[in-house]
Amino acid sequence: MELELRHLRAIRAIAEAGSLTRAATALGLAQPALSAQLRRIERTLGGELFERGRHGVRATALGELVLERTRIVLPAVSELQQEATRFARDAHPETRRLRLRLGGTHGPLLGALVDRLARAAPDAAVSTRASWSEQELAELVTAGRLDFAVLGTCGSAPPPGPEHLRWREIAVDPVFVMLLDDHPLAALPEVDLAALADEEWACVPGDGCFADCFTAACARAGFSPRRMYETDTASCVHLVQVGRAVGLCRATFPPTPGLVTRPLTGTPLTWRHLLGWLPAGGRPDIAATVLAQARGAHADAAGRSDTYAAWLAGADGSREPGGGARAVP
Incomplete structure (x- = not known):
């Protein structure tokens, strides 16, 4: 499996929510579906991203590294997409x-x-x-x-x-x-x-x-x-x-x-x-x-x-x- 932007967004949502259940609700997914997606992401990256406990989840060292990158990558990609869309529309105002x-x-x-x-x-x-x-x-x-x-x-x-x-x-x-x-x-x-x-x-x-x-x-x-x-x-x-x-x-x-x-x-x-x-x-x-x-x-x-x-x-x-x-x- 290749890592995609939606995977990075899922990782960020889990970290922000502190719980797979709350993150699944925020993403509009069923909790088992998000858990399965997280396992596939962890296999791709070579290790666990979160430690599971009674009170929720906490990022591992590998998880913190990935989260640090998402804070750079996701805003940059979003800004690129918005700028490209504006450029394409402004280049052809007649259409x-x-x-x-x-x-x-x-x-x-x-x-x-x-x-x-x-x-x-x-x-x-x-x-x-x-x-x-x-x-x-x-x-x-x-x-x-x-x-x-x-x-x-x-x-x-x-x-x-x-x-x-x-x-x-x-x-x-x-x-x-x-x-x-x-x-x-x-x-x-x-x-x-x-x-x-x-x-x-x-x-x-x-x-x-x-x-x-x-x-x-x-x-x-x-x-x-x-x-x-x-x-x-x-x-x-x-x-x-x-x-x-x-x-x-x-x-x-x-x-x-x-x-x-x-x-x-x-x-x-x-x-x-x-x-x-x-x-x-x-x-x-x-x-x-x-x-x-x-x-x-x-x-x-x-x-x-x-x-x-x-x-x-x-x-x-x-x-x-x-x-x-x-x-x-």
Whole structure:
């Protein structure tokens, strides 16, 4: 593993918080995920960075050395990114308003948003960057390298990145299960999680708490998942198509030949779609437009899913697609 800036930020956050649990909360990660990341960083650097005790963590000698470097490296890189962004924009003032840089996690929502923006503003130059890491996308927005990020969080987990990023909720979806159309449970209107206890699983990776929340949901259903394959969307679909696994997907997952998606009984898992930007980044004039187009893209995706429509019609028809839109701190 090569050391990255996000690793240095994690080390700094642990030192400042004095606790892995508090640092994980500040970074928007699950504590086990941060602990695993710290172990990988320590293996890369050749020794322990923190001593663990009953009252938290304390930097070792090696940890102090690394922290000293982070106090130099992180501000310098942030300043470089901001200066480069300002230089690039000032060098082309005539195109400043037409450039829109979007980032997103892997999934159909980013592509649908690009399509809607291209139709709404044909002269805009829209570029995209995809990443499985929500934290990386938040850092790119903070550094001024992206104007907006479209990403998600599990349930009510806090958004990633620093507090001064602004987040707005696009929609909230239930998490569905993806099955072969001839799977024994495919004919059911919804599937009990416990009925899938003997299956292997596939989903896209992320650095939030979704994996932990899924494991907890399985425990409540009375089993531990046998195996989880974390890979890109196309590979997840392939694993389901060949019968290797069942998949976890958002309710808006597009119709795919040979596959069906089904809601899980009781909705044990949900996913929030979020749009984030930096208020001081100079794009408040178009934030409302991008947010409206993102919500429209989600509504379009929901409308193309018969399974989602049937789920929405359940519970006396009182469910609403996407949930309520509200400000996220």
